[in-house]
Amino acid sequence: MSLMEVLNAVDKLDPSLRQRMREFYETSETYKRLLDHHNSAYLQTFVNLVNSYAPPQSQLLEVGCGNGVASRMLADRGHQIVGTDISPLFLAETKVWETDRLTYQVADALDLPFPDQYFDLVCSNELVEHVPDVQSVLQEMIRVTRDGGRIVVAGPNLCSPITSLLDWIRLLTGGTGRPIWAETKAQAFQGLQRNLRYYLQKRLNPEPNFIFREPDLEDQIIGGDADSVYVASTIDLEKFFQQRGLTIIKLSVGFGLKGKIVATLCPRLSPHISMVVQK
Ligand SMILES: C[S@@+](CC[C@H](N)C(=O)[O-])C[C@H]1O[C@@H](n2cnc3c(N)ncnc32)[C@H](O)[C@@H]1O
Numbered sequence: 001m002s003l004m005e006v007l008n009a010v011d012k013l014d015p016s017l018r019q020r021m022r023e024f025y026e027t028s029e030t031y032k033r034l035l036d037h038h039n040s041a042y043l044q045t046f047v048n049l050v051n052s053y054a055p056p057q058s059q060l061l062e063v064g065c066g067n068g069v070a071s072r073m074l075a076d077r078g079h080q081i082v083g084t085d086i087s088p089l090f091l092a093e094t095k096v097w098e099t100d101r102l103t104y105q106v107a108d109a110l111d112l113p114f115p116d117q118y119f120d121l122v123c124s125n126e127l128v129e130h131v132p133d134v135q136s137v138l139q140e141m142i143r144v145t146r147d148g149g150r151i152v153v154a155g156p157n158l159c160s161p162i163t164s165l166l167d168w169i170r171l172l173t174g175g176t177g178r179p180i181w182a183e184t185k186a187q188a189f190q191g192l193q194r195n196l197r198y199y200l201q202k203r204l205n206p207e208p209n210f211i212f213r214e215p216d217l218e219d220q221i222i223g224g225d226a227d228s229v230y231v232a233s234t235i236d237l238e239k240f241f242q243q244r245g246l247t248i249i250k251l252s253v254g255f256g257l258k259g260k261i262v263a264t265l266c267p268r269l270s271p272h273i274s275m276v277v278q279k
Helices: 003-007 017-027 029-035 040-053 069-076 134-143 161-172 185-204 234-243 256-265
Strands: 059-063 080-085 102-106 119-125 145-156 247-250 272-278
Touching: 017 029, 040 069, 040 119, 040 145, 040 272, 059 069, 059 134, 069 080, 069 102, 134 145, 134 234, 161 185, 185 234, 234 247, 234 272, 256 272
Parallel strands: 059 080, 059 119, 080 102, 119 145
Antiparallel strands: 145 272, 247 272
């Protein structure tokens, strides 16, 4: 099996993909059930990160908020927030949570229905890897952020060699693999080689190099980021924001003691993207 087969990387995205993904998120009951696991415990680190970089009583936007729990938690911290998602299905239960500080709106991240410079802080958790036009989404996030405001992007660093190394060690020591990414020792080793190569290429290339894959939108096997389309990388986002004149405040904060050490010593290798930038 070649490296490309393990990742399913594609040179060119199918033009119908954007519409197919929209339909998938609008209708997938299985995905909605997976989002039930994204409860307040799961979302705590993301909410803490956003809250620590938002001035008190900020005007916030969450893009791709899924079941809306993180937005509700941020409203509970005293912020004014709009939670948006492309899927009316995922937002179905949120109406009852709305208050004068918290509202929800169906909106495509590619075309946010807000004026320029409207928000103090715009955030997303586990969104960017699910959008085929990720550069346009990041541009929209920049547009609706006020000058001096902040953007927080969190989610998996799908190009992290550390994630691949851990996959490989786990499989070598008799543990289980990760569906889609590394189900066998050979796949895990190839994933490690691939992510090391990506890391070096991305570090050396002055331009961001967004890599895409064909997402798996089969309802029965979703989970584990099978539906991801952008092979998310801290380095791409860093370069993209810097090229547009934004300042990187934090590349990665890391979770737990080991995560914090990795995020401090080598933030671009960290398995998690937890980036804070200032406009
Ligand atoms: C993995 S879920 C994360 C949900 C939530 N942020 C969380 O952490 O629980 C990805 C979310 O991105 C949303 N999404 C995908 N494409 C989108 C788009 N173009 N615009 C807005 N939301 C989108 C999906 O509907 C889904 O709710």
